Amino acid sequence: MFDGVDPDRVTVAVSGGVADVRLARPDKRNALDPAMFSSLVHAAEGLRTLSGVRAVVLSGDGPDFCAGLDFTAFAAMRSGERMSSQVSLPPADGPAKATGQRAAFTWAQVPVPVIAAIRGNALGGGLQIALGADIRIVAPDASMGVLEVRWGLIPDMTGSQLLPELVGRDVAKDLALTGRRISGEEAVRIGLATRTAEDPLAAALEMAREIAGHNPFAVRAAKRLLDGAGRQDLETGFAAEQDEIGALIGSPNQVEAVTARFEKRDPVFVDP
Template sequence: MNRVRIDITDGVADVRLDRAGKRNALDPAMFAALVHAGERLKTEPGLRAVVLSGEGPDFCAGLDFAAFRAMRSGGRISADVDLPPADGPAKATGQRAAHVWTEVPVPVIAAITGHALGGGLQIALGADIRIVTADAKLSVLEIKWGLIPDMTGTQVLPELVGRDVAKELTFSGRVVTGAEAVSLGLATRVSPDPHASALELARSIASRSPDAVRAAKRLLDLPRDHATGFAAEQAEITALIGSPNQVEAVTAEFGKRPPRFTDPA
């Protein structure tokens, strides 16, 4: 089954993560589908705007549980994804699934309902604008599993919310509502129907000069040193996956018991 569905009408691409039965969780097929969808839209003729959402009640609940089980032995499900070589700063599969939306030359609007957790939140951070329900649940959840955000989140979060808030969210893994996310700068605005609001905004953008819109996105996204930051993310996550404390975090979570971590020497 294709994990991502794309419908294009009058220059607006309606892109939906299509794994509702698993809360649109990220598995190898979803990672591949996100990258392929973004790559397709980078060169789609006549494209004016993109709406990115999840089928069903959730945007994306993060990594599939199978990924955490694989990590006990040092495995990464994203490593099993067969993709053509990357030509941008994002090299790892997860990074590409999030960063590709910043490379789409037209505005990308994420419509967030339900859960946007961990990797799911990082996918949303690849969008230019995030519209959320007031009761949506967003979290930099990786710390729960003894990990760090490794899908560009460590580089993007401080730009949106400031370094101190980025650290608080990353160190704690606490869940924030959509309303709080807006107050923090993690989301753009609240709507009772984010998908409808995103489509309305996308159609409004589509009515503007496409040259001016694309130029504005290029200027507002003038490059930062992503290559260094992304490479550092991968070095850190490689060291963490399968390490004793990371395995303990997963084991304790599945065992529904408090973790027993060992402090660094």
């Protein structure tokens, strides 16, 4: 669907306003190699401007979400080589500049909600990709962990900055400094995941379809505001809130939302 996306690494299918994005390397537990990094970035970049997309579901084919870096990358590190040197990408337009950072954070830059559906392993870089999502629905027995310290490394795919926002600084240190694995149930308890589901993909698709039924301008505005909360001062945040509500009230989609509720029918919205 998008230039630069290798279908042997990532697939994208759009239906009913929902983009179903899947890491497509199940025989390797969806491990990250140069083609996977490149495909993740190009897929998210393409979705940022694709008309008609109102929500995104990000998951992995097979039993795992993503088990982290391909083992060949660790072997190459012994000679000082970085996998990112093998990936050619267009210039970045946000705070994430390194290839690994972009593969994770570019999902946060998609203007519509991104829901990660996680089962099996979400480890190391795989977990950090999930941090780029707005919502994480996990299987109770999923295995999640910040494993980089076990390889003599640190989480360098935005994890050092985004993880503390979710779980707090002390819990983030617990995870990053021990490299311990946690279950999906514990991930929810500590705030790393949103909720559990026996079938995370089905639950994520159901949520995405529900979101896709709302005013897409309101959904995007809510994501912008909530992403800014805690990252800017209150005066700026309150002013942004008023700017967003001012643009929504009386707009065609907002009028349609009200009219449809009074008429007890499904609304028909215009996409950005």
